[in-house]
Amino acid sequence: MSKRSPGLSExxxxxxxxxxxxxxxxxxxxKKVVDLSEGRITLPVGTLYGxxxxxxxxxxxxxxxxxxFNGRKRRYFRITDEGDGMVRAEARRMQQAASxxxxxxxxxxxxx
Amino acid sequence: xxxxxxxYRWLMRAYPNDYRADYLEELVGILLDSAKPGQxxxxxxxxxxxxxxxxxxxxxxxxxxxxWTDGLHKGIVVLxxxxxxxxxxxxxxxxxxxxxxxxxxxxxLRGHVWPxxxxxxxxxxxxxxxxxxxxxxxxxxxxxxPDGWWAGPALYGSGGPIAPLASNVLIVGGLLILAASxxxxxxxxxxxxxxxxxxxxxxxxxxxxxxxxxxxxxxICLEVTLLVGAAVAGHLTADPRWAIAASLYAxxxxxxxxxxxxxxxxxxxxxxxxxxxxxxxxxxxxxxxRHRILL
Numbered sequence: 245m246s247k248r249s250p251g252l253s254e255x256x257x258x259x260x261x262x263x264x265x266x267x268x269x270x271x272x273x274x275k276k277v278v279d280l281s282e283g284r285i286t287l288p289v290g291t292l293y294g295x296x297x298x299x300x301x302x303x304x305x306x307x308x309x310x311x312x313f314n315g316r317k318r319r320y321f322r323i324t325d326e327g328d329g330m331v332r333a334e335a336r337r338m339q340q341a342a343s344x345x346x347x348x349x350x351x352x353x354x355x356x
Numbered sequence: 357x358x359x360x361x362x363x364y365r366w367l368m369r370a371y372p373n374d375y376r377a378d379y380l381e382e383l384v385g386i387l388l389d390s391a392k393p394g395q396x397x398x399x400x401x402x403x404x405x406x407x408x409x410x411x412x413x414x415x416x417x418x419x420x421x422x423x424w425t426d427g428l429h430k431g432i433v434v435l436x437x438x439x440x441x442x443x444x445x446x447x448x449x450x451x452x453x454x455x456x457x458x459x460x461x462x463x464x465l466r467g468h469v470w471p472x473x474x475x476x477x478x479x480x481x482x483x484x485x486x487x488x489x490x491x492x493x494x495x496x497x498x499x500x501x502p503d504g505w506w507a508g509p510a511l512y513g514s515g516g517p518i519a520p521l522a523s524n525v526l527i528v529g530g531l532l533i534l535a536a537s538x539x540x541x542x543x544x545x546x547x548x549x550x551x552x553x554x555x556x557x558x559x560x561x562x563x564x565x566x567x568x569x570x571x572x573x574x575x576i577c578l579e580v581t582l583l584v585g586a587a588v589a590g591h592l593t594a595d596p597r598w599a600i601a602a603s604l605y606a607x608x609x610x611x612x613x614x615x616x617x618x619x620x621x622x623x624x625x626x627x628x629x630x631x632x633x634x635x636x637x638x639x640x641x642x643x644x645x646r647h648r649i650l651l
Contacts, residue, residue, distance in 0.1 A: 271386045288402045289387050290409030293379070297413070316385035 252334045258285055259295060260304070260331035263323040267308040270296070270318065296321055304330060359396045361388055367403055370410025372417050412592055419593035421542060425534060427600025429467070429541040432530040434582070434605045435523050436461040437551055439479065442520075444556040445506035450496060453482050464527075465548055467541040469534045476531055480524035487517035508557060508571075519612035526604055554578055576627065579605075583634035590642035599639040606635045 252260075255277075262268060262276035273296075274287050287295075299305045304327035308320040323331070357365075364387045368380055387402065398406075440457045447454050457479050463472035478493065485492035486500065499510035512520055534541055558575040582605075586598035613620060613628045 270382070271389050274386070274390065288405030289383055289390070290402065290405030290407075293383060294409040294412050297416075314385065316381045318382050318385065 252330065255285060255287060255291070256295060256299070257331060257334055259287070259292070259299070260323055260327055261335075263305060263321060264328070264331070267320040267322040269313075269320050273321070299327070303327075358388075360391055360398065363396075363398050364388070364406075367398060367406040368410070370407045370414075372410075372414050375413050375417070415589045415592050419589070419595040419597065422539065423595050423597040424600060425537055425539055425541060427597035428530050428604070429464075429534060430544070430597065430601035431604025432464055432527050432534075433461075433544055433548055434601060435527050435608070436464050436476070437548060438555060438558075438608075439483070439523060439527065441552050441555040441558060443511070444552070445502035445508060446500050446511050448503040449500045450511075452494070453479060456482075460527075461549075461552075464531070465544050465546075467543045469531055469541065473528070473531045473535060476524075476527050480528050483512075483524055484517065484521050487512045487520050502557070506557060515612055516615040518615050519608045522611045523608035526607060530604070551578060579631070580634065583631070583638060586638040587634065587641050590638055591644075594642050596639070596642045599635075599642060602635045602638040606631055 258277045258281050259273060261280055262273050268276060270289070270292060274289070274292060277285050277287055296305065300307065300321070303324055305321045305323050308322040310317055310319050312318075361384060364384050365380070368376055368383065371380075387398070390402075436457075440454070440461050443450065443454045443457055456475055460472055460476040460479050463475060482493050482496075486496065486498065489498055491498075499513055501510050502508050555575045555578060556571070558571045583602055586602045589598045590596065609631055610628060613624060616624075
């Protein structure tokens with residue numbers, strides 16, 4: 245029996261994907277999500293920070309460090325092992341789902 | 357400080373104070389970094405996300421401590437608000453009982469369980485006496501008609517005694533449970549007092565839904581808003597405290613419906629169905645939300 249899907253939304257998926265290469269602060273996450281999604285997903289700041297708070301509360305990301313930049317505090321977020329496993333499992337699930345549509349059709353299927 | 361920064365800081369008031377103390381500068385910094393040169397107005401999408409994010413953060417921050425004691429306390433607050441609201445049109449006839457009902461609400465609201473118990477207790481006895489036509493505690497002339505410009509029936513004149521009794525039993529019984537738990541409940545916002553005039557004079561048994569009376573409409577609108585809010589809060593937090601409060605609220609309203617079953621109209625049934633559906637939604641949602649990470 246497969247484990248129940250954690251219910252990752254597309255936005256959460258891209259936030260976690262953005263953190264796979266290393267810790268980032270909020271503004272860098274927004275820019276990286278735009279890059280990874282080819283401009284399709286632009287996260288408003290209020291939405292991003294709500295998500296980061298919930299992901300941190302669930303142990304999927306953690307705060308790596310805080311630093312002062314231009315007189316303002318900013319936090320760097322790091323994905324945890326649990327979050328890493330979750331986003332990779334979601335990627336595999338989507339890959340399998342995509343393959344159902346994108347795989348080459350057998351010749352026999354054309355005549356079915 | 358630019359106009360844009362001032363506007364972003366104003367929008368950030370949607371967040372709780374302690375959240376703003378920690379993260380206001382960080383969020384405003386990112387918002388300003390993302391702004392176009394010369395921009396003075398926050399984009400609608402950012403403004404909406406800040407307001408909804410702030411409300412979400414407030415709800416999540418409210419889901420702390422034991423869920424069942426806080427849910428019970430919230431439910432008692434709502435019932436005490438309605439107890440007081442029912443008496444408002446009769447303020448000139450029963451000023452003492454109105455004042456004691458208001459005192460009970462204030463004590464309950466601020467989490468003073470032990471002082472609230474005797475006050476809520478005597479109010480419960482007096483209101484039960486009025487519904488049963490008994491001269492308990494003082495010699496009140498019955499029936500009690502509304503003051504001057506208030507229209508409507510005599511106090512509790514349009515329904516039976518069981519629904520008001522159920523409401524008061526829940527208030528006093530709930531306070532006893534909270535007192536026995538030895539945990540002082542949290543204080544609730546003074547904003548709850550603002551709901552009292554909105555539902556003044558509304559009794560579940562005499563909601564004149566057919567005629568679309570302003571009192572009935574105001575009560576049903578507030579009821580739907582709070583119950584949908586309870587479901588949303590349960591969805592965001594996977595916490596049952598709002599469902600507990602919603603269930604407590606529904607009990608006297610449904611008892612009133614059963615008590616007056618002979619005179620029940622289709623609108624009454626529709627109203628009760630809506631109430632049950634919303635309470636069930638508020639009860640189920642937290643358990644479904646436990647399996648999900650929400651963005």
